[in-house]
Each structure stands twice: as structure tokens, then as C-alpha cells.
Amino acid sequence: MTQRNIHTNHQGNLMASTRRMFLKSAPLVLAAAGLVSMPAFAADTIKVGVLHSLSGTMAISETSLKDMALFAIDQINAKGGVLGKKLEPVVVDPASNWPLFAEKARQLLSKDKVAVTFGCWTSVSRKSVLPVYEELNGLLFYPVQYEGEEMSPNVFYTGAAPNQQAIPAVEYLMSKEGGSAKRFFLLGTDYVYPRTTNKILRAFLHSKGVKDEDIQEMYTPFGHSDYQTIVGNIKKFAAGGKTAVISTINGDSNVPFYKELGNQGLKATDVPVVAFSVGEEELKGIDAKPLVGHLAAWNYFMSVKNPVNSKWIADYRAWAKKKGLANADKLVTNDPMEATYVGINMWAEAVKKAGTTDVAAVTKAMAGIKFAAPSGFTLEMDPKNHHLHKPVMIGEIQSNGQFSVVWKTKTPIRAQPWSPFIPGNDKKPDTPVKSK
Amino acid sequence: MQLFKPLLLLLLLYSGLVAASPLAELAHADPADRAGLITQWTVQADGPRRQAVAALEEGRLFSSTDGNHVLLQGVDGKLSDVDNGQPVAGDAASLDTLPVNNSVRSALEAFHAASDLADPERSKRLSAIQALQDSANPGLLPLLLSRQQQEQDSQVKQALLVASSRLQLASPDAAQRLQAIHTLADSADPATQTLLAPLADSASESDARVRAAATQAVADIKASQWRYNMLGYAFSGISLGSVLLLAALGLAITYGLLGVINMAHGEMLMIGAYASYVVQNLFRSWWPGAFDAYLLAALPVAFAVTFVIGMALERLIIRHLYGRPLETLLATWGISLMLIQAVRMLFGAQNVEVANPSWLSGGWVITPALTLPYNRLAIIAFVAGVLLLTWLALNKTRLGLFVRAVTQNRRMADSVGVPTGKVDMLAFGLGSGIAGLGGVALSQIGNVGPELGQGYIVDSFMVVVLGGVGQLAGTVTGAMGLGIVNKILEPSLGAVLGKILILGFIILFIQKRPQGLFALKGRVLD
Numbered sequence: 001m002t003q004r005n006i007h008t009n010h011q012g013n014l015m016a017s018t019r020r021m022f023l024k025s026a027p028l029v030l031a032a033a034g035l036v037s038m039p040a041f042a043a044d045t046i047k048v049g050v051l052h053s054l055s056g057t058m059a060i061s062e063t064s065l066k067d068m069a070l071f072a073i074d075q076i077n078a079k080g081g082v083l084g085k086k087l088e089p090v091v092v093d094p095a096s097n098w099p100l101f102a103e104k105a106r107q108l109l110s111k112d113k114v115a116v117t118f119g120c121w122t123s124v125s126r127k128s129v130l131p132v133y134e135e136l137n138g139l140l141f142y143p144v145q146y147e148g149e150e151m152s153p154n155v156f157y158t159g160a161a162p163n164q165q166a167i168p169a170v171e172y173l174m175s176k177e178g179g180s181a182k183r184f185f186l187l188g189t190d191y192v193y194p195r196t197t198n199k200i201l202r203a204f205l206h207s208k209g210v211k212d213e214d215i216q217e218m219y220t221p222f223g224h225s226d227y228q229t230i231v232g233n234i235k236k237f238a239a240g241g242k243t244a245v246i247s248t249i250n251g252d253s254n255v256p257f258y259k260e261l262g263n264q265g266l267k268a269t270d271v272p273v274v275a276f277s278v279g280e281e282e283l284k285g286i287d288a289k290p291l292v293g294h295l296a297a298w299n300y301f302m303s304v305k306n307p308v309n310s311k312w313i314a315d316y317r318a319w320a321k322k323k324g325l326a327n328a329d330k331l332v333t334n335d336p337m338e339a340t341y342v343g344i345n346m347w348a349e350a351v352k353k354a355g356t357t358d359v360a361a362v363t364k365a366m367a368g369i370k371f372a373a374p375s376g377f378t379l380e381m382d383p384k385n386h387h388l389h390k391p392v393m394i395g396e397i398q399s400n401g402q403f404s405v406v407w408k409t410k411t412p413i414r415a416q417p418w419s420p421f422i423p424g425n426d427k428k429p430d431t432p433v434k435s436k
Numbered sequence: 437m438q439l440f441k442p443l444l445l446l447l448l449l450y451s452g453l454v455a456a457s458p459l460a461e462l463a464h465a466d467p468a469d470r471a472g473l474i475t476q477w478t479v480q481a482d483g484p485r486r487q488a489v490a491a492l493e494e495g496r497l498f499s500s501t502d503g504n505h506v507l508l509q510g511v512d513g514k515l516s517d518v519d520n521g522q523p524v525a526g527d528a529a530s531l532d533t534l535p536v537n538n539s540v541r542s543a544l545e546a547f548h549a550a551s552d553l554a555d556p557e558r559s560k561r562l563s564a565i566q567a568l569q570d571s572a573n574p575g576l577l578p579l580l581l582s583r584q585q586q587e588q589d590s591q592v593k594q595a596l597l598v599a600s601s602r603l604q605l606a607s608p609d610a611a612q613r614l615q616a617i618h619t620l621a622d623s624a625d626p627a628t629q630t631l632l633a634p635l636a637d638s639a640s641e642s643d644a645r646v647r648a649a650a651t652q653a654v655a656d657i658k659a660s661q662w663r664y665n666m667l668g669y670a671f672s673g674i675s676l677g678s679v680l681l682l683a684a685l686g687l688a689i690t691y692g693l694l695g696v697i698n699m700a701h702g703e704m705l706m707i708g709a710y711a712s713y714v715v716q717n718l719f720r721s722w723w724p725g726a727f728d729a730y731l732l733a734a735l736p737v738a739f740a741v742t743f744v745i746g747m748a749l750e751r752l753i754i755r756h757l758y759g760r761p762l763e764t765l766l767a768t769w770g771i772s773l774m775l776i777q778a779v780r781m782l783f784g785a786q787n788v789e790v791a792n793p794s795w796l797s798g799g800w801v802i803t804p805a806l807t808l809p810y811n812r813l814a815i816i817a818f819v820a821g822v823l824l825l826t827w828l829a830l831n832k833t834r835l836g837l838f839v840r841a842v843t844q845n846r847r848m849a850d851s852v853g854v855p856t857g858k859v860d861m862l863a864f865g866l867g868s869g870i871a872g873l874g875g876v877a878l879s880q881i882g883n884v885g886p887e888l889g890q891g892y893i894v895d896s897f898m899v900v901v902l903g904g905v906g907q908l909a910g911t912v913t914g915a916m917g918l919g920i921v922n923k924i925l926e927p928s929l930g931a932v933l934g935k936i937l938i939l940g941f942i943i944l945f946i947q948k949r950p951q952g953l954f955a956l957k958g959r960v961l962d
């Protein structure tokens with residue numbers, strides 16, 4: 001299994017490996033092949049790792065992050081690169097295989113000697129690479145909302161912590177505006193992110209006076225595709241009072257889940273489903289009409305109206321067209337793509353500030369760096385906790401597969417990676433410490 | 437801000453420039469109160485209010501850049517301030533529309549439903565009643581009661597009666613409450629149970645007769661729900677069973693009859709699913725009008741493609757490995773990897789989108805608690821059809837006779853002139869073709885990606901081994917049994933634990949009975 005996945009013949013991986021193979025001997029051949037722009041010689045470039053699953057169950061979500069990373073890198077290179085050097089992406093495919101993430105990370109750090117890596121989606125993949133980054137003192141930018149409970153000096157978290165996504169979403173569902181939900185069905189994929197998030201949410205709901213009998217938790221394996229029973233259970237549970245479903249389903253299981261919701265006629269006005277891992281990209285493969293009104297909580301939506309966002313989308317599509325990506329003019333953007341983009345730009349800024357790509361110096365320079373993000377807010381990297389200050393937005397699915405924002409915070413919120421709803425967290429330091 | 441809005445309104449009223457029109461009232465309402473306002477208007481709908489609601493619903497209301505004004509976009513696309521009707525310069529495309537969220541959406545639904553109650557079309561009246569019933573707006577009671585007098589259709593009348601009874605549960609008159617409980621006791625809607633629960637409780641209900649009736653009604657509803665629950669479990673069990681059967685049926689032929697451990701079987705399913713993807717795309721670009729029929733066209737295509745691939749595999753590779761199960765296993769596993777990789781190169785590593793034709797979307801609502809999705813029903817019917825054809829092919833055709841002869845005694849069949857080589861090839865093609873058909877069906881319920889087959893191969897072997905090698909009846913029993921047991925375990929144990937338990941059970945079962953549920957009688961080959 002592992003062996004087979006290592007040399008997945010995806011374009012990204014192909015690019016990276018061909019480049020390495022040809023670098024020494026024949027740059028001309030490579031340029032003629034037209035796969036990448038003319039590569040500079042090793043000494044003149046700064047290598048940047050891109051570690052996202054391009055096949056397997058997570059490919060639905062992660063492939064676009066790889067594209068976004070390449071776009072952001074090209075954009076920085078077009079402006080002259082960093083410290084007078086061009087950035088050179090090294091794309092690898094860990095194929096939704098968690099141990100393979102660690103292997104690929106080790107390869108990026110020890111063989112390719114990348115200065116920084118942008119990668120991972122699921123928390124299980126992040127947990128898998130974390131020891132590698134801490135051991136080899138690498139630098140990882142993680143672009144996806146997650147469960148918190150982690151603050152590594154080798155990682156910058158540009159996605160949301162629970163207080164920047166999950167908790168505001170549940171507060172919204174409980175508000176009059178959000179339908180005053182009284183019962184909660186917590187449905188997730190069976191791994192660390194959904195389980196921890198639901199633990200936090202359960203504690204939060206308790207603090208709001210929701211009793212255990214009004215909370216139901218259920219998990220399915222990765223790649224699960226038969227949601228008949230679960231949707232039936234949701235219906236039954238919903239008979240007991242105004243119910244909301246909180247979905248932490250990850251990857252391509254979302255497609256059969258939402259199809260089943262539509263087919264069994266569970267409407268958002270009766271039982272709204274709020275998802276933390278479903279964005280514009282995941283909805284591409286589904287007929288969104290039966291799903292109108294189901295919600296997602298993120299820190300960015302493609303439908304947000306502001307000049308930075310429209311320029312970002314237009315530039316990205318133009319780049320994709322130039323690169324010959326399929327359906328380039330219909331490509332969507334989503335929250336983790338925005339977080340990837342923000343992360344790369346902040347890193348480039350920090351390298352310029354530090355004057356070196358040395359991990360310690362860059363980490364120091366990252367503190368307090370600001371970036372005008374496509375969400376319409378100027379985001380700031382917290383000086384202490386390695387997390388971004390982010391605005392929270394709640395969107396409802398529209399028939400065209402986009403979200404309309406129904407609620408948002410006025411200003412960005414500081415992340416609380418150590419959730420106060422988990423006992424013992426109040427004693428944890430607010431600065432990153434290596435995990436043992 | 438919150439304070440400012442009412443102040444602004446007051447100021448406008450005071451200045452006497454304009455009275456607060458319904459439009460302004462709706463536009464300036466606090467987002468949390470907007471749904472309530474629309475609900476209030478449902479029974480007092482008039483021209484200006486309808487226009488205001490329509491403007492909100494159609495997304496023609498925008499908040500101004502500073503957030504203090506609400507702008508209306510007219511039919512000509514021009515913006516004007518809702519407070520004074522003054523034109524405002526600006527581009528609607530760069531402004532945020534006033535959000536229409538779920539609570540507003542359900543209020544809107546009820547708002548429209550109130551006027552649909554008198555619609556000449558029967559189905560429209562019924563869905564209107566359904567919408568009003570869910571909105572639980574006590575102000576609607578007089579309207580529902582007056583419609584009840586005028587309504588001719590008995591089913592619509594009954595629906596009106598149920599809807600008004602729901603509202604009458606809150607009536608101060610005990611007799612009316614009692615009457616309402618009696619009406620609702622027959623309903624199998626789980627939501628009714630929630631409504632009745634407080635009436636059965638002595639803390640919230642003073643009248644003893646009402647309490648007794650409500651307790652009885654809740655018990656009745658629970659009993660009927662139990663029946664529907666069982667029906668639901670049975671249905672999803674059969675549905676999962678038929679999916680397993682589709683996946684395993686081809687294997688029952690290649691493994692069960694020919695004895696080839698075909699690890700590439702899953703890839704035949706995958707190729708079948710990709711065949712429907714290709715046919716879908718062809719229909720989309722050439723015959724978009726007949727799109728709904730693409731699935732029917734995909735069936736023969738999928739069968740033909742996998743039939744040919746299966747025969748080619750048999751002729752080129754498997755033929756040379758008969759009687760060497762280990763080598764066959766490795767060779768077919770290698771083929772499976774090659775097929776996966778080939779599909780990755782052709783179609784990309786990501787899942788592809790295969791749309792459900794409109795006749796497979798939605799479901800058959802039996803009761804509010806039980807809906808049978810059309811795609812699941814279609815798969816059950818489809819698997820029955822495929823099963824029948826396979827049975828006919830094996831039992832009523834010359835090829836079937838040969839296949840059975842070769843299965844039972846290869847040498848004897850050979851010596852009486854059965855072309856065993858050709859029979860092997862055709863049978864392998866048939867098994868692969870059936871897997872291709874299964875792939876078309878699987879494309880309708882799950883994701884289509886290069887690894888689709890990997891998810892089914894283990895299940896398929898499980899079904900065939902459990903059912904007994906060489907028997908169609910065994911495969912059917914094995915598939916249905918696994919499906920139903922899985923669905924009985926899943927609600928209480930969860931999907932993960934349920935699956936583990938089933939695997940454990942099969943291991944124990946095979947220990948006890950290695951030949952499976954149904955053993956082939958007679959002189960079976962080694």
C-alpha cells in the first residue's frame with residue numbers, strides 16, 4: 001500500500017521529481033517540456049515544501065491547497081522572490097496516508113532541505129509530521145481549522161482554533177437568529193480533530209445548560225459512504241425538539257452524506273447542519289439545491305465582497321488558466337486556501353524582515369506580522385501563540401454552491417489553542433513548547 | 437448601532453417626511469427579529485408588505501457601506517434609500533445583501549403558504565398546509581379554520597384539521613385541547629409526539645382527562661414509530677445488502693465458479709463507474725436534453741468495456757496461472773494496481789463527479805419519519821434484475837451449462853468436447869461485466885475515484901466466502917445477511933465498531949464452517 005502510493009503519478013509529484021532528476025544535467029530539456037518555468041540553479045533558490053494529499057480520500061480538499069501554494073509562490077517570484085532568490089516549490093504526495101506524511105516530511109527536511117513547508121489538512125496528518133518537524137527543527141505552516149490543544153514552536157497555525165470557528169458557530173445556532181437550537185447531533189469522522197472538537201463542544205454546551213440527553217455523538221470511518229442509518233437517526237433525534245447537526249466529517253464522505261440528506265428530504269429549515277470542514281471546494285461535486293440553508297463556519301468565504309478578494313480570485317484563475325488547470329475560469333476559493341495564501345505571504349514577509357530563512361530568526365520575525373487578507377480584514381500573527389487573529393463568519397449554502405454570510409464578527413478574534421472548556425488547560429503556557 | 441436604528445426610525449417618523457413603510461420596517465428590523473416580523477405579517481399580508489418581503493427574498497436589499505442605511509435595488513438596477521426613496525449612487529455588486537437565513541426562510545415559506553391555501557391546485561394547497569403546520573404560528577388558527585369550512589377535498593381537509601389541531605393544543609379550553617389530541621393521535625409524525633409530551637405532564641397540564649388522552653396518544657405514536665423504525669432498518673439493511681451483492685455477484689462467478697482469486701475485481705467496479713462518468717459527460721455535451729437517460733445508456737457501455745477487459749485479462753494473464761492460486765493472487769493484485777494507475781493517468785487522482793439523474797434524486801415519503809430514497813430503491817430493483825439475468829445466463833443458456841460442467845469436472849467436460857478454454861474466457865468476461873454493471877450503480881450512491889474498488893474488494897470476498905463458493909443462492913444470502921446485520925448493529929454500536937464485530941463474526945463462522953453457508957454438493961473439484 002505504502003510502496004504503491006509513494007510514486008503516485010500526479011502532476012505535482014511528477015514536477016517535483018522530474019525537476020530533481022534533471023536539475024544537474026539538462027535544464028534545457030525541462031524548460032522545453034514546459035512543465036515549470038526555467039529553474040534557477042540550486043544555490044539561487046529557496047526551496048519550499050508543499051505537503052498535501054493529491055490522491056486518496058483527502059484529495060478532494062487538499063489538491064486545491066497545493067495549487068494555491070504554487071500560485072502564491074509564483075506570485076512572490078514574479079515580484080522578485082525573497083532575499084533576491086526565487087522560491088522553488090517541492091511538491092510531494094502523501095496520498096491521504098498518515099504515516100506517509102511523516103516519511104514525506106522527513107524527505108523534505110533532510111533530503112530537499114526546504115526552508116519551510118506548507119501542508120497537511122487533517123489533524124492526524126499534522127500529528128504524524130509534528131515529531132519530524134520538532135526533531136529536525138523544520139518550519140510548518142498549517143492552513144486548516146483544527147481542534148487546538150497544540151502549540152509547537154515549529155508550527156504556525158493559520159487556520160482557526162475552536163474559539164474562532166466551532167464555538168461561535170454553536171452560539172449562533174443557539175441564538176434566536178440561528179433558530180434557537182436545543183438539541184445537538186455531533187457527527188464526525190473518527191479521528192482526533194472531530195473527537196477533540198466534540199469534547200470541547202460538549203463542555204461548552206454543558207456550560208450553556210444543555211443536558212447530555214440532548215447531545216448525541218456519532219463517528220464514521222474515513223471514506224464512509226453509507227449514511228442511510230445516520231440520516232435516519234438524525235431525523236429521529238430531531239423529533240425531540242429543535243435540533244442542529246454539527247458535522248466534522250472530513251474528506252469525500254461529505255458528498256454521500258449531503259446527497260443522503262437531500263434524498264431523505266431533511267431540510268435546513270427543520271434541521272440545519274453546520275459543517276466545519278465543508279467549503280466551496282467540497283460542494284463542487286454536489287447538486288446544492290437540496291442543501292440550501294445548511295451552514296458552514298469559516299473565517300473566509302469566496303462570496304465575501306471586497307476589492308482584495310475579487311483581485312485574488314481573478315489573479316488565481318488567470319494563473320490557473322496559464323498553467324492549463326481544468327476549468328480554470330470556474331475555480332473556487334475557500335478558507336483553507338486563503339489561510340495557505342496568507343501563510344505563504346506572511347512567511348515571505350518574515351524572511352525579508354529577518355534577512356535569512358533560518359527557522360529561529362524567521363519564527364521571531366513572524367510575531368505581529370500583518371497581512372491584508374482576502375477576507376477583507378487585516379490579519380495579524382499573534383506575537384506569542386503562533387496563531388492568527390481571525391474574523392469568524394457563518395455562511396449558508398446557496399443553490400449555486402456558494403455561501404451567503406449570515407453572521408460575522410466585527411473584528412478578528414485572538415485564538416485560544418488551549419480551550420478553556422477542557423479541564424487543566426488554564427495552567428498551560430500561552431507560548432509554544434515542544435511536545436514530548 | 438443597536439440603539440441607533442430605532443432612534444433613526446423615530447427621527448424619521450417625527451420629521452414627518454415619510455411614515456415607516458413596511459419596507460423600511462423590515463429593512464431596519466434587527467436580524468434576529470426579522471423572521472418574527474414576517475411571521476406577524478403572514479396573517480395581515482397586503483400589497484406593500486408583499487413587496488417588502490419580495491425585495492428581501494430576491495436579494496434586492498443591501499446595507500450601505502457605512503452600515504447605517506438600507507438600499508433597495510429597483511427593477512432598473514438603480515439603488516435608492518428605503519427610508520426616503522432618494523436615489524443613491526453606488527454599485528450593488530460591491531454591497532452586502534441583507535442576509536436571508538434559515539429562520540427568515542421558513543418564515544417566508546409560511547408567508548407564501550398562507551396565500552397558497554386557496555390555490556386551485558391541490559398539491560400546492562397540501563404543501564402550503566405542511567409549511568404552515570411547521571411554522572407553529574398561533575395567529576394562523578382562524579385562517580386554517582375558515583379554510584377548513586370551504587375545503588372540498590377530503591385529504592386536504594384532513595391536513596387542515598391536523599394543522600389546526602396542532603395549534604389548538606395550546607388552547608385555553610380543555611375540551612378543545614382534548615379534541616385536538618384525539619385528532620393527532622393517529623398521526624405517525626414524530627414531531628407530534630414532542631407537541632403532545634407537555635400535555636401528558638402534570639406539571640404543565642391541569643386537566644386530568646387531557647393528560648390521560650395525551651399519554652395514550654403518545655404511546656400510540658411511539659408504537660407506530662417503532663414499526664416504522666423496524667421498516668427503516670429492514671430497508672437500509674436490504675439496500676446495503678443489495679450494494680454488497682452487486683459488488684460480489686461478479687466475483688461469485690470468477691472466484692466461485694472458476695476458482696480464480698481475482699484481486700482486480702474491485703477495479704472492474706471502478707471501471708464500470710468511470711464508464712458512467714464518461715457516458716454522462718458525452719450526454720452533457722451532445723444530448724443535454726436527454727441527460728436523465730444517460731444512466732441507462734451507461735449500462736451497456738460499462739458492461740461491454742469490463743467484459744472486454746475481463747476477457748483480455750483472462751486470455752493474456754490468468755490463463756497461464758490456473759491451478760496456482762498464490763501466483764494468481766499476486767498477478768491479479770498487480771493488475772489491480774496497474775488499472776488504478778491507468779485510471780489516475782487518464783482521469784486524474786481526484787474523485788470525479790457523477791450526477792444523479794433527476795429521477796434518482798429525492799425519495800418516497802412514507803411517513804414524516806421514514807423516507808425511502810429513490811436511488812436506493814432503484815438499486816434494489818436493479819440488483820434483482822441483474823441477479824435474474826445472471827441466473828438465466830448460468831442455468832438456461834448453453835454457456836451456463838458449459839460453465840457449470842467445467843466447474844464440476846473440468847477434465848470430464850474437456851473430454852466430452854466442451855471448449856474449456858473458451859468457456860473460461862467467456863465466464864471471466866461475464867463476471868467482470870457484471871462487476872461493471874455494479875460499478876454503474878455504485879456511482880450513484882458513493883464517490884467515484886481511482887480507489888473506489890479497493891473499498892469493496894474485502895466486502896465482496898467476505899460475501900462470497902460467507903455464502904459458500906460456487907453458489908448464487910449463497911452469495912445472495914451472504915450479502916443480504918451481512919447488510920441487515922450491519923444495519924442492526926450500526927445504530928447502537930456505530931459504523932466502526934459494527935464493522936469490526938461483523939469481521940470477527942465471519943472469522944468465527946468460517947472456523948466452524950469453512951465451506952460457507954451453502955456448500956456445493958457432489959464431486960467438487962479439489
